[in-house]
Amino acid sequence: MKRFWSWAAFGLGVCYFFLPLVGMLEFSLKMRRGSYSLDAYASVLGDPQFQATFAYSTVMALLTIVFGVLIVVPTVYWVRLKLPRLRPVVEFITLLPLVIPPIVIVFGYIRLFNTSSWLPLTGSSSGTNLLLMLGYSVLSLPYMYRAVDTGLASIDLRTLTEAAQSLGAGWVTVLARVILPNVLVAVLSGAFLTFAIVIGEYVFAALLDRPAFGPYLVWAGGNKAYEPAALAVMTFALTWGCMALIQLVPRLFKHQRAQR
Numbered sequence: 001m002k003r004f005w006s007w008a009a010f011g012l013g014v015c016y017f018f019l020p021l022v023g024m025l026e027f028s029l030k031m032r033r034g035s036y037s038l039d040a041y042a043s044v045l046g047d048p049q050f051q052a053t054f055a056y057s058t059v060m061a062l063l064t065i066v067f068g069v070l071i072v073v074p075t076v077y078w079v080r081l082k083l084p085r086l087r088p089v090v091e092f093i094t095l096l097p098l099v100i101p102p103i104v105i106v107f108g109y110i111r112l113f114n115t116s117s118w119l120p121l122t123g124s125s126s127g128t129n130l131l132l133m134l135g136y137s138v139l140s141l142p143y144m145y146r147a148v149d150t151g152l153a154s155i156d157l158r159t160l161t162e163a164a165q166s167l168g169a170g171w172v173t174v175l176a177r178v179i180l181p182n183v184l185v186a187v188l189s190g191a192f193l194t195f196a197i198v199i200g201e202y203v204f205a206a207l208l209d210r211p212a213f214g215p216y217l218v219w220a221g222g223n224k225a226y227e228p229a230a231l232a233v234m235t236f237a238l239t240w241g242c243m244a245l246i247q248l249v250p251r252l253f254k255h256q257r258a259q260r
Contacts, residue, residue, distance in 0.1 A: 023234065028229035040230035045197075048214060057213035058206075060129070061188065061198035064136040065191045068144045071137070075150045077179055081157050094145040097138050102203040106135060111208065129209050135204040140197050144190035151186025152179075193244040200235060 013238070031039040044050050079090050097105070109131055119126035162184070164174045181260040205212030217235070221228040 018249040021233075024229050025233050027029050028226055028233055039195050040226040041234070044220075044227050044230050044234070045122070045227050047196040048233075053211050053213045053216040054199075056076055056211050060133055060136060060212065061195045063133050064140060064198055065194050067133060068137050068190070068194060069187055072144050072148050072190075073180060073183070074175055076145065076152055077175060079160060080149075080152055089150075091145075094141050098142050101133075102139065102201075103207070105138060106204050106207045109135060122208070128210060132204055132208050132210050132212075135208075136194075136201065139201065139204070140190075140194040143197070147186045147190030147193070148183060151183035155179075189246045190254065192246050196239045196242045199238060 026036075028040050029036040029038070031037060031043070037115055051098060075090070111117075112152055113119055113127075113131055115123040121131045157179070160178050161174055166176045170180070200217070201212070202214035202218060203209075206215045206218070217228070217231055220231055
């Protein structure tokens with residue numbers, strides 16, 4: 001009887017989450033009256049504004065991932081190796097983006113880096129792009145930090161570091177050629193989460209007036225009928241694709257290591 005109610009609760013949860021998705025998918029296929037078609041998807045993919053905004057957000061996501069790795073990996077490594085007492089403080093700081101609303105952060109950025117400030121980043125497109133990338137890095141910090149910290153916890157940092165230094169390696173070499181390869185799976189997990197966050201982010205891009213994919217999604221939702229449903233399905237598939245890669249990449253690495 002307990003098993004029956006467990007499966008019943010599971011079935012209700014599946015229906016609650018997936019039936020709206022099925023309805024949205026069906027609606028996105030009804031752009032052509034009287035039959036199902038991919039016209040809405042073709043319209044979206046052929047829209048120059050979609051292509052420009054998605055390409056922009058993809059580039060920003062890749063830059064955010066690179067910047068996050070360059071900041072987070074050395075920080076977590078140094079805290080775990082040399083400053084273990086500061087771990088609670090660093091963990092608390094990395095959790096702040098989950099507590100502080102994004103709109104508060106971006107208004108603080110605009111106030112601090114406007115054209116009349118000491119560092120007028122919003123005075124040019126390149127400066128605003130840099131500010132947006134830094135904002136995305138802040139939003140993804142909790143996820144990137146947790147992924148890298150979990151990866152570093154699974155290896156013997158001190159032994160690897162001492163072995164590399166005994167062979168004449170400097171700190172940069174230790175990080176790039178010893179530590180990073182051993183936590184590459186964890187870094188990729190954080191990278192996929194960061195990519196999913198950046199692609200769908202709206203507040204930062206809208207208030208900084210950047211041609212990103214998030215504002216385009218909102219604009220399409222207010223001005224078109226079937227295309228927003230197609231965009232939602234595509235975005236959902238992209239997000240779940242990133243989550244699937246997070247699950248598959250560690251298995252692929254383990255399989256390759258087992259073969260070696």
